[in-house]
Amino acid sequence: MRLIxxxxxxxxLVLGVYLSDKYAPVKKLPYMVKQVIIGILFGGxxxxxxxxxxxxxxxxxxxxxxxxxxxxxxxxxxxGIISGCIGGLYRWFSVYxxxxxYTRIACSIATVLAGLxxxxxxxxxxxxxxxxWSYGVCIAVVCEVIHMILIFITNMDNSSQAFxxxxxxxxxxxxxxxIAVGASIILVSLxxxxxxxxxxxxxxxxxxxxxxxxxxIVVAYLIxxxxxxxxxxxxxxxxxxxxxxxxxxxxEKDIRAKxxxxxxxxxxxxxxxxxxxxxxxxxxxxxxxxxxxxxxxAYENKHVSSIGIKPPEEMLQGKTSTELYYADIVDxxxxxxxxxMYVFKFVEGYCLIAAMPVAEAMFMRDASMLTSIFxxxxxxxxxxxFIYILIKRVIINNLKKVNDTLARITQGDLNVIVxxxxxxxxxxxxxxxxxxxxxxxxxxxxxxxxxxxxxxxxKQIQHSALPTNFPENEEFEIYAQMIAAKEVGGDFxxxxxxxxxxxxxxxxxxxxxxxxxxxxxxxxxxIIKDLAESGxxxxxxxxxxxxxxxxxxxxxxxxxxxxxxxxxxxxxLQFANAGHNPPLIKRANGDFEYLRxxxxxxxxxxxxVRYRASELVLCPGDRLFLYxxxxxxxxxxxxxxxxxxxxxxxxxxxxxxxxxxxxxxLKANIDEFVGEAPQFDxxxxxxxxxxxxxxxxxxxxxxxxxxxxxxxxxxLGFVDQTLEGYGCPMKIQTAICVxxxxxxxxxxxxxxxxxxxxxxxxxxxNDESREITFRMTDNGIPFDPLKKPDPDINLSAEERExxxxxxxxxxxxxDSVTYAYENGTNILTMIKRI
Amino acid sequence: MTIEIKxxxxxxxxxxxxxxxxxxxxxxxxxxNEDIAGTKKLILDFSGLEYISSAGLRVLLSAQKKMxxxxxxxxxxVCEAVMEVFEMTGFADILVIE
Numbered sequence: 051m052r053l054i055x056x057x058x059x060x061x062x063l064v065l066g067v068y069l070s071d072k073y074a075p076v077k078k079l080p081y082m083v084k085q086v087i088i089g090i091l092f093g094g095x096x097x098x099x100x101x102x103x104x105x106x107x108x109x110x111x112x113x114x115x116x117x118x119x120x121x122x123x124x125x126x127x128x129x130g131i132i133s134g135c136i137g138g139l140y141r142w143f144s145v146y147x148x149x150x151x152y153t154r155i156a157c158s159i160a161t162v163l164a165g166l167x168x169x170x171x172x173x174x175x176x177x178x179x180x181x182x183w184s185y186g187v188c189i190a191v192v193c194e195v196i197h198m199i200l201i202f203i204t205n206m207d208n209s210s211q212a213f214x215x216x217x218x219x220x221x222x223x224x225x226x227x228x229i230a231v232g233a234s235i236i237l238v239s240l241x242x243x244x245x246x247x248x249x250x251x252x253x254x255x256x257x258x259x260x261x262x263x264x265x266x267i268v269v270a271y272l273i274x275x276x277x278x279x280x281x282x283x284x285x286x287x288x289x290x291x292x293x294x295x296x297x298x299x300x301x302e303k304d305i306r307a308k309x310x311x312x313x314x315x316x317x318x319x320x321x322x323x324x325x326x327x328x329x330x331x332x333x334x335x336x337x338x339x340x341x342x343x344x345x346x347x348a349y350e351n352k353h354v355s356s357i358g359i360k361p362p363e364e365m366l367q368g369k370t371s372t373e374l375y376y377a378d379i380v381d382x383x384x385x386x387x388x389x390x391m392y393v394f395k396f397v398e399g400y401c402l403i404a405a406m407p408v409a410e411a412m413f414m415r416d417a418s419m420l421t422s423i424f425x426x427x428x429x430x431x432x433x434x435x436f437i438y439i440l441i442k443r444v445i446i447n448n449l450k451k452v453n454d455t456l457a458r459i460t461q462g463d464l465n466v467i468v469x470x471x472x473x474x475x476x477x478x479x480x481x482x483x484x485x486x487x488x489x490x491x492x493x494x495x496x497x498x499x500x501x502x503x504x505x506x507x508x509k510q511i512q513h514s515a516l517p518t519n520f521p522e523n524e525e526f527e528i529y530a531q532m533i534a535a536k537e538v539g540g541d542f543x544x545x546x547x548x549x550x551x552x553x554x555x556x557x558x559x560x561x562x563x564x565x566x567x568x569x570x571x572x573x574x575x576x577i578i579k580d581l582a583e584s585g586x587x588x589x590x591x592x593x594x595x596x597x598x599x600x601x602x603x604x605x606x607x608x609x610x611x612x613x614x615x616x617x618x619x620x621x622x623l624q625f626a627n628a629g630h631n632p633p634l635i636k637r638a639n640g641d642f643e644y645l646r647x648x649x650x651x652x653x654x655x656x657x658x659v660r661y662r663a664s665e666l667v668l669c670p671g672d673r674l675f676l677y678x679x680x681x682x683x684x685x686x687x688x689x690x691x692x693x694x695x696x697x698x699x700x701x702x703x704x705x706x707x708x709x710x711x712x713x714x715x716l717k718a719n720i721d722e723f724v725g726e727a728p729q730f731d732x733x734x735x736x737x738x739x740x741x742x743x744x745x746x747x748x749x750x751x752x753x754x755x756x757x758x759x760x761x762x763x764x765x766l767g768f769v770d771q772t773l774e775g776y777g778c779p780m781k782i783q784t785a786i787c788v789x790x791x792x793x794x795x796x797x798x799x800x801x802x803x804x805x806x807x808x809x810x811x812x813x814x815x816n817d818e819s820r821e822i823t824f825r826m827t828d829n830g831i832p833f834d835p836l837k838k839p840d841p842d843i844n845l846s847a848e849e850r851e852x853x854x855x856x857x858x859x860x861x862x863x864x865d866s867v868t869y870a871y872e873n874g875t876n877i878l879t880m881i882k883r884i
Numbered sequence: 885m886t887i888e889i890k891x892x893x894x895x896x897x898x899x900x901x902x903x904x905x906x907x908x909x910x911x912x913x914x915x916x917n918e919d920i921a922g923t924k925k926l927i928l929d930f931s932g933l934e935y936i937s938s939a940g941l942r943v944l945l946s947a948q949k950k951m952x953x954x955x956x957x958x959x960x961x962v963c964e965a966v967m968e969v970f971e972m973t974g975f976a977d978i979l980v981i982e
Contacts, residue, residue, distance in 0.1 A: 762907055784965040788905075788937045795906045795939070843974025847948045855938040855973060862972045 053113055053222065056099035057230040060116050063095055064124055064234035068241060085128035092121035092129065093136025096161060100141050104222075110150055111219045114141065114157065115164040115193050116230035122168025123189065123231070124180050124238060130172065134165015152208065153215070156200035164193045174439050183235040188264075188431075190228035194220065195427045202421060213417045220420075256446050260438055271430045278422050286415030290329075291374070294393045294404040297328045301336075302397045319344050319400065332390075332406030339399055341365065358387065359403070370395045379405065448476050456483065464491050505537035505565075512538050512568055515575070517545055525618045528555055529709035530736035533680075533717070539732035540567025541678045542575050546582070548615065554582050556613035557676035557736050558653075559630065570607045574599060574653065578613070588615050588626045589663035592653065596628075596661070599654035608655040612676055614738075621668045621740065626661050628653045631679055634701055638671030642701045644694070645674075668740045673709075675701065680733035684720050687727045692720055709737040752812040757798045757828060765794050765811060772813045776822060778884050786824075786882055789863040792856030793826055793835065793878060801830025801876070821865075824880040833876060834869045836861070886932075887915050895925035901932030904940030913943045916950075924955035931961035936969055948979060958982055 067088055070076050076084075096117035103112030114137055122130015138161040145151055171189065172178060181189070198216045205212035304322050319336045326334045335354070336344040341361055342351045354361060358379040364371040371394065379390045392405035448470045455468045464487060468480040516532055530543040540560030547553050558574060560567040577598050581591045591613065599609065612633055614625035629652035636642040647664045668674070677697075684692040700719050704712060713735050720733070753768050755761045766787050773783045790811070797809050812825040840861070841854040861867050864880040871877070885902030898920070904912060920926065926947070944959070951957035958980040962970065970976040 759906055762905065781965055781968075784935055785968065787935065788969065791905055791937045795937075841973075844977075845974075847945060847952065847978040850945055850974075850978065855941055859938055859969065859972065 052102060052104050053111070053226045056095070056102045056113050057116070057226055057233070059098065060095055060113070060120055060230040061234045061237055063091060064120050065237045065241065067091065067125065068238045081126075082128065085126050086132060088121055088125045088129035089132025090136065092117040092133035093140070096133055096137025097140035100137070100144055100157075105150075110153075111222050111226075113223070113226040113230050114161055115197060116190065116227040116234075118161060118165035119168045119186070119190055119193060119227070119231050120234045122165055123172055123176075123186055124235060126178070127169035127173050130165045130168040132165070134162045134168070137165070138162035152205055152211070153201055156197065156204045160193070160197035160200050163196060167193060167196075171435065175435060175442075180235065180238065183232045183239065186231040186235040187228040190231040191224050192427060192431045194224045194227055195424045195431075197223070199421070199424045199428065202424075209417065210413060213413065213420070216420065217416065254446070255449070256438075256442060259441055263434060263437060267430050267434050271426060274426055275423055278426065279419055282415050282419040282422065286412060286418075287374070289414060290391065290406060290411040291393070293329055293332070293406065297326060297332075297334055297404045298393065298395050298397075298402050301326060301334055301402055302395065305397055305400065305402075328404050329406045329410050331410050332404065335403040335405065337394075337401035337403065339368075341401060344400070354403070359392065359405075365394055365401065368396055368401075376408065377405075444472065448472055452476070452479060452483070459487060464494075502537075508565065508568065509534070509537045512572070515572060516542060524741060526553060526616070526741055527709055527739040528736065529713060530557075530734070531713050531717070532732065532734045533729070534563070534732050535680070535729045536564045538565055538568035539563055540571050541680065541732035541734040542571050543676070543734055543736045544575055544579060545736070545738075546579065548582060548585070551618045552615055553618065554588075554613065554615045555676070555736060555738055556611055557630070557678060557734055558609050558611035559678040559680075559732070559734070560609050561607050563732055566605065566607065570605075570609070570654075574609050574611075578611070582613075582615070587663060588613055588624045589661040592626050592628050592650070592661035593659070596653045596655075596659050597657065600657045603654050609653040610678075611653055614674070616668065616738075616740070621670075622665060623668050623674075624663050624665050626650065626663050628661060629655075631677060631682065633677070634675040634698065636673040636675075636701075636705060638669055642673075642675065642698060642705060644698065670740055672740045674738040674740075676734075676736040676738070678732065678734040680729075680731035681716075681720065681735065683731055684724050684733070685727055685730050686724050692723050696723070709739055712737055751814070752810055754808050754810040755794075757794075757801055757807045757809045757830070759795060759798045761798070762791060762794060765809075766791060768811065769813065773822070776815045776884070778822070782882065782884055785863045786822075789860040789880065790824065790826075792860045793880075796835055796856060797826070797828050797830065797876075800833065801828045803831065819883070821881050821883045824864075824882070826878045826880075827875050829875055832871050834871070835878065836867060836869050885911065887911060889915065889919060891920075891923070895927055896920045896923040897927045897929055899929040899932065903935035904933060904943075905935060905937045906939040909937075909939035909943045912940070913946070916943070916947045926951050926955070926957040928957070928959045929961055930959055930963065930966060933966060934963060936966045938973075941969070941973060941975060944975065944979060956980070 071084075079087075096114050099112050099114040099117060100110070103110035103114075105111075118130050118134035118137055121133040138158040141161055142154065142158040145154055150157075168189070171181075175181075176185075198220055201212055201216055202209070301319075301322055305319060308318050328334060335357075337354050338344055341354045343349045343354060343357070344351075349357060359377040362371070362375055364373075374391050374393060376389060376391050378387045380387050389408045390405045391408050391411055392403050394401050394403045396402075451470045452468055455466055455470075458466045466487075468483045470480050471477045512534075516530075528545050530545070532539060532541050532543060534541070540563050541558065542560075543555070543557045545553065545555035556578065558571070558578075560571045560574065574595070577595050578591060581594050586594065592611070609628070610630040611628045612625065612630040614623050616623045625647075627647065627649040629649050632644045632646045632649070634642045635645045645666075648662075650661045651659045682692055682694050682697055700716065704715050707715060716735065717733070751772055755765050755768075769787055769790055770783065773786065778786070794809065794811075801807060801809070807828060807830055809826060809828045812823075812827075814823045814825070815821075816823070835857045838854055838857055840858050841850070843858075860880065864882050866879075866881045868879045869877070870879070885900060885904060885908040888899040888901075890897040890899070898912075898915065900912070902908065916926070928944075928947075948957055960982045962981055967976070967981075970979065970981065
């Protein structure tokens with residue numbers, strides 16, 4: 051069957067286009083471009099199918115409509131329309147190269163309609179998705195029905211030829227097109243892993259409804275069709291009867307009128323019957339009493355059976371019957387046997403037979419039936435589509451709207467309102483959903499309020515755990531603040547006196563914020579304080595605290611910390627840094643600078659970490675500012691950070707402010723920078739002021755030299771440089787140098803005997819008392835140079851001794867000279883006031 | 885420290901410029917003991933001398949003792965700092981200072 055080829059080509063092309071869409075370059079093409087390409091491809095198939103049909107009865111049986119249907123249903127509305135137009139145009143012009151003419155209009159329009167139908171159904175009924183194969187088949191059938199109806203309509207003048215064509219062409223064309231469309235859809239389904247039948251539960255209302263509606267409609271259609279069939283059948287019969295009756299009665303009347311003259315009657319009868327038409331191809335035959343034909347051709351006087359009519363009982367008996375009889379009558383001319391139906395009536399001794407080809411009689415029936423069946427198909431299909439679309443509009447779309455709104459509620463937006471009010475049911479549904487959400491919101495708010503209360507309580511506990519500020523004392527001042535990002539925070543500061551002469555202070559930051567960090571913070575604070583109060587050095591405190599915090603730390607939290615322990619008598623500050631921000635230190639007459647000494651690892655991060663301490667000497671007037679990363683990392687709405695530079699700048703702007711004003715001023719500056727953005731991290735600040743004390747502070751500069759005479763110029767160079775920095779008058783500077791030289795030369799000559807060693811010279815200046823302190827130390831033989839008696843300066847030159855002059859000069863130059871021997875070190879301390 | 889010697893028939897003038905401390909004193913000592921043998925009159929010009937320590941004083945003392953026996957020695961143009969040392973140590977009385 052030739053038709054198989056275009057069917058196959060349709061399927062292959064469908065599969066090809068579907069699979070090609072999986073490839074990236076094809077997938078990336080814009081939608082309309084793809085549609086146009088598909089439209090053109092399938093338009094080509096449609097044209098191809100036109101030429102690849104089977105000729106029959108002056109027209110071509112083909113599967114042209116399958117291509118636009120496939121394109122439109124499977125790939126998209128624009129493709130369907132485009133291919134339908136191309137196919138239709140091709141058909142229209144195909145008369146110039148051999149296409150049939152009498153179906154020209156119908157076929158062209160049908161193809162275009164096929165495209166439009168596929169496009170419309172895809173958009174309105176299938177939500178722009180490919181339908182199932184069963185739908186594809188049904189749509190193809192309906193399309194061919196329309197096609198046939200169009201053929202009828204456009205050939206009203208030649209209805210019998212059209213009817214014959216339609217009668218024979220309907221099944222092949224329906225079959226061919228539906229197989230083409232159905233198989234194409236099945237192929238695509240196979241390759242997209244959909245399978246033939248979908249599970250009940252994943253079907254939507256739409257599909258369920260479609261199926262059931264379809265069943266109802268099909269049943270209704272079958273009932274109406276059957277009814278129509280029966281009706282049409284009966285009516286055809288009646289009509290034929292009518293025709294027969296009329297014909298026979300006419301002849302009967304004529305015969306009765308002429309019944310007197312028997313001789314002439316036969317001729318008259320022949321005349322009368324010869325020109326009497328029954329329908330188009332029917333005839334009237336007259337039989338005499340022997341049932342022989344009264345006719346003037348070859349069959350004259352032949353028994354009626356010779357033309358194929360076997361006389362039924364009633365005829366043999368000479369009785370008129372009202373029944374219809376069937377016989378295969380041989381056409382005298384063509385010798386073809388055609389089935390006829392006939393009635394007979396006995397009139398004036400003649401038997402009148404009125405006969406008509408069954409085909410003709412039935413033609414009316416068949417044509418009407420076919421037309422009405424087609425119309426019913428069309429009407430029911432249209433009804434189906436309309437009902438479906440209507441249901442979709444009224445119910446399914448509204449359900450989708452409700453669903454979408456519910457989805458937004460699920461995503462967290464509890465303020466969304468469902469507002470679908472197209473009818474009472476949906477109104478009621480909307481209201482019920484809204485009131486449910488409102489109730490839920492209320493429950494949520496109540497639960498949140500309960501939590502808030504607990505958090506407030508926790509915040510108070512945490513606040514009272516942090517020390518408030520120290521009672522006023524003369525040696526130092528501490529002022530600190532912790533501002534949590536949430537109700538409770540993970541930052542903390544702490545300060546306490548460890549003894550009369552030592553004070554410890556620290557700042558720490560637990561990873562994270564909120565309740566977990568707050569709980570860890572309380573633990574860490576307690577552990578550190580306990581260890582500090584046991585008298586450990588600061589690095590040991592951190593090492594031990596780290597050990598303890600690593601135990602039972604399954605949550606993997608860690609703490610950064612900076613801790614300092616200050617000896618108030620010496621100003622010596624021992625401090626350690628566990629991954630924390632560098633503090634800012636301001637020396638008495640200087641600016642704030644970052645104290646960047648290498649930070650150790652965080653606390654509670656890893657077991658076994660050992661920490662190192664560093665040292666520096668604080669002098670009264672010095673300030674130390676500790677903070678957590680909430681300060682430099684404060685973020686504004688443009689995601690910019692406050693930063694270390696900005697912090698340093700601002701701190702130097704308000705460098706001398708009282709601590710109690712300093713912290714609020716800094717916080718205000720941070721707030722100004724952050725603006726509307728919410729506080730991201732806990733902010734902690736601690737200012738430690740080392741106040742002036744009696745006697746002032748001696749800042750010592752130490753330098754060590756080899757105890758050799760050759761180093762003398764270096765030693766004196768160091769002295770000169772340092773004294774110049776103190777603004778020492780030249781005369782005194784020279785005298786001091788002499789004094790230092792005397793001591794140094796002594797050490798160089800005698801301290802280490804035959805061996806070698808070093809001497810350390812420390813120079814310190816007390817800018818309050820204007821005293822310069824010189825501290826010369828060596829590790830040589832214990833020797834107190836002050837023990838040597840002074841030379842008698844009143845002796846004459848002859849009497850003067852050579853030695854002993856040096857230390858004498860030193861003693862005379864300096865305001866005070868003291869000697870001590872500690873831990874194997876000779877210490878000579880000299881003080882000169884300038 | 886630089887040592888400049890100007891000899892004439894009557895006297896020898898030693899000009900010192902710089903510092904007379906433990907490291908430079910030996911050089912002066914050598915000069916006085918060797919380079920000016922035979923001089924009866926020694927003048928030490930301290931106009932360029934800004935610093936003196938006990939090592940320098942020792943050299944001066946030994947020079948004074950020596951010159952006292954064979955002639956005379958005097959020290960001229962002493963700056964304030966050096967003068968203070970002389971006074972502090974009683975050398976102001978031992979040396980002839982102009």
